[in-house]
Amino acid sequence: MLLAITLFLLSALAIYLASEYFVNGIEWLGRRLNLGATAVGSVLAAFGTALPESAVTFIAVVFGDTPAMKNVGVGAAMGGPLVLSTLAYSIVGLALMINHKHLKRPTYALQADCARLSRDQAAFLWIFVFKVALGLVVFAFKPWLGILFLLAYAVYVFSEIRDAHTALEEEILEPLKLRPHTAEPSLAWAALQSVGAMLVVAFASHIFVNQLQVIGHGLGWSAQLVALILSPIATELPEVMNALIWVRQGKERLALANISGSMMIQATIPSALGIFFTPWLFDPALILSGAVTLMAIIFMWFLFRRGAVKAQTLITASAFYAVFALGAFWLG
Secondary structure, three states, rough: OOOOOOHHHHHHHHHHHHHHHHHHHHHHHHHHHOOOOHHHHHHHHHHHHHHHHHHHHHHHHHHHHOOOOOOHHHHHHHHHHHHHHHHHHHHHHHHHHOOOHHHHOOOOOOOOHHHHHHHHHHHHHHHHHHHHOOOOOOOOOOHHHHHHHHHHHHHHHHOOOOOHOHHHOOOEEEEEEEEOOOOOOHHHHHHHHHHHHHHHHHHHHHHHHHHHHHHHHHOOOOHHHHHHHHHHHHOOOOHHHHHHHHHHOOOOOOOOHHHHHHHHHHHHHHHHHHHOOOOOOOOOEEEEEEEHHHHHHHHHHHHHHHOEEEEEHHOHHHHHHHHHHHHHHHOO
């Protein structure tokens, strides 16, 4: 257990440090590609940070040789959106409150495009409703419907890039960490730093997940509880680390776009894999996960639709995860 805790802490530190390099590199990559700031967070950063949890689903559903292993993949596909729509937004709010004086903000209000975030929540809501509905019924051609989720993500990426209107040139970027004395680093250096940091994050995340499972079993938790409660938190750690770094820099717009984009990936790509390679039929715990996630999405949609969102309000989203955790323990 002591070794597991040590590796757990070291891997978390590695993820944070690598995330520093990742967010720095991805911002410069976005500038070199002439992308808008929102698209950098919702497409480039989200794609990179979503790789660990997508890999978990892919390996479990494609190469899993037992129903239990395939269920782990389905649980990852459902647990990711739950963590992002509850804990990730709460951490953004908490980070804003902690860094309020450092950022010299007159209020605790978010500086973000709430209208755009509201539209993202609405799009995610419709996709997630369809995803949950498929998990409640059985019919022969269900696997073919996985194609619709891949198409939905392609449409989302196209719309994000097309509608991105805030250029990163308006942002003051820190020097590229691999080229600190170069005022305008090349696309190749920005890509090298981003990809290298992403690989470190993926490797450290794998270690983190494994140690979290060891710790959970050491505490006497069942495999299902570990898969539903601890593993999704671990696999979403890169998004959380990115959010902490960007909020500390006063760029919550990028942090929120990263969460929103990651939610869209989690609603589509892992779901498509699960629908392709498993019966995609939910047990009570997965139904609970879906129901709580839907409530959290509706809550966030309502907040962003109102326009002015305060950090304190974002923190309350964590209550939805607490409800899920209590329900999961009750279900056993």
